[in-house]
Structure formats: C-alpha cells, structure tokens
Amino acid sequence: MRPDPAFGLLELYDDALPHVYGYLLARVRDVPLAEDLTAETFLAAVSALRKQPAPELSVGWLIGVARHKLADHWRRAEREQRGLRLVDSDQQDTVDPWDEEVDVMVAHEVLCQLGPHHQAALTLRYLDGLGVPQVAEHLGRTVHATEALLVRARNAFRRTYRGEEGAP
Template sequence: MSSDQAASSGPEGLLAVYDQALPAVYGFVVRRCADRRTAEDVTSETFLAAMDSVRRHRDTEPTTPWLIGIARHKLADHWRRAQRTPEPVEDVPDRGDDPWDAELDRMVAHHTLGQLSPIHRAVLTLRYVDDLPVGECAETLGRTVGATEALLTRAKRAFRAAYPEPQRQSSGRGGHA
C-alpha cells in the first residue's frame, strides 16, 4: 500500500511522501542556514512551491530528491534576498580548551561563513558542502560558469581572510575570547 502511495502523482502524491520527505528536506536546509527559523521558513516555502507545481502539472510524481532540488532553489532565493538585506550573525561561544577540535573547527567555519556576504556564503556552500560542480553552482545562482569561478575565487579569499588565526596556541598568552 505504501509503495502505491509513493508512486502516486499530483497533490495526493505529495501528501503521500510528505512524512518521509520532511525530515530529509529540513535536514538539507538547516545545515545551510544561519538559524532554525530561517530553515523552517525555507522548508515551508519548499513544500508550498512543490504543491503549486503538482497542482499545475498533475502527472508529476513527487520524490524526496525532487523536493530537495526545490529546496536548493529556495535556498538560492533566500541567499539572493539576504544579499540585499544582510542579517546579523550570532557570535560563536568561546569553547576554550574543548577536546573536540573537530566540532570547534566546524563552529569556527560556520561562524566565518556567517561573516561573509550572502553570495560568497552561497557559492562556498553549494561548491564545498553540497559538493556541486561549478556548472551546477552557476545554474543555481543564475550566473555564468566564468562568473561563478571568479566568484568562487573571491569567496575563498574572503573566507581565508575572515578565518581566525590560531595565535592563542603559538603565543601562549590566550588572554581574550
């Protein structure tokens, strides 16, 4: 019975895959957003756009990968809007001598990404988190491949410049956070 539901098309098909797809779509989005509220908004926009699509094209068979593709486009829309109206990024708490260096590195990288312009954040996320080829990054961002390669170069340079230097360990002074 559930395999019949998964194979159905139109709005009924979307409803049939909703429970299975929601955690995957939300998980995809939340890893690429600065906060959970934004992730919830983008996830909601994704399912609204999917419903509009299956109503217009009743033969569409919704699947989780199809929904994640819509989410990728909704994220790109969000990043374009954010480029016009930047949002403040919350500070990363100081972890001191936390033994989980990998977690700390992830947090510092996330914070550093948050300091970049939305378009730099978008291209780095698409290329290195989503592991998309430059051509697909260009398509998602609505740019040419050449312009996207140049943008990626500038974004990597900006990330390196914003990434904190590990001076605390080498200086032995550790004074401030």
C-alpha cells in the same frame, strides 16, 4: 473529477520533512529561517505538482526544490546587502585556502559571517558538491562570474577564518 496531484505530497510529507528541514538547517544554521525555507519548499512543491507534466515526487526531488529556495533566499539577501553598501573589491590570492585543515564548527561560524552571495557560492560548491556550472545555474550567473565569485568567497572565508584584517 480527477484528484489533485499535489495530494501525493501528503503521503510523502512525514518522511520528507526531516530530510528537507535538516538539509536547510545544516546550511543556514538558523532555526526560524530553516523553518520558513522548509515551508516555502513544500508550497513550491505543491505548485510544481499541479503543473503538467508533474515531476516525479521523491525526497530527492524535494531536496532539489529546497536547494532552489535556499539559492533564492541568498539572492534576495545579496540584493538587500548590495543596496546598503558598496561591493567589496577583494584582491585575488593565488594560494588555495581549501588546502588547509579546518575546524568544522569554526568553519560553519565563519560561513555564517560571510555575505549571502559568498555563503551561497561556497555552500553549493563545497557542501553540496556541485560543479561550477551547476552553481552558476543555481545563482543565475555565468560560469566565469561564478568562478570569480568563488575566488572572492574563498578569500573572504580564509581571511575571516584566520582573523585577518579586512575580514567581513
């Protein structure tokens, strides 16, 4: 009988847990949610390790799994909100709000006030540093739809940050 390949995760767990949890907590700013997503990440890792061929186990790979779980969470939250209200029809501005200096603490608070779809797009693009095609892949959207989402998300962030009318 061959040993379960997921047992390798036990050896890495103590080292990986603070990294995975820290990654998630920094993005969601909600302890219970970060804990839930961390648990989901490790459960998904066990499932992935039992498939053939098993991925190479590392902290970086676990962070990638966490990124997918976070994107899944935001997609679920977006679907829930979409069912409760009409889609916001933002007007597009030509000024890039990312050319300004922002206060990091205020920026995190503003990000938490945005809808999940905007949080997901901005976090993946600007905090994780992913390109638009990678953001689109994580969110299950086309590149063009993701570009439009990023424009709306940046506009919503800017309005909320500045305290303007019509902010989410």
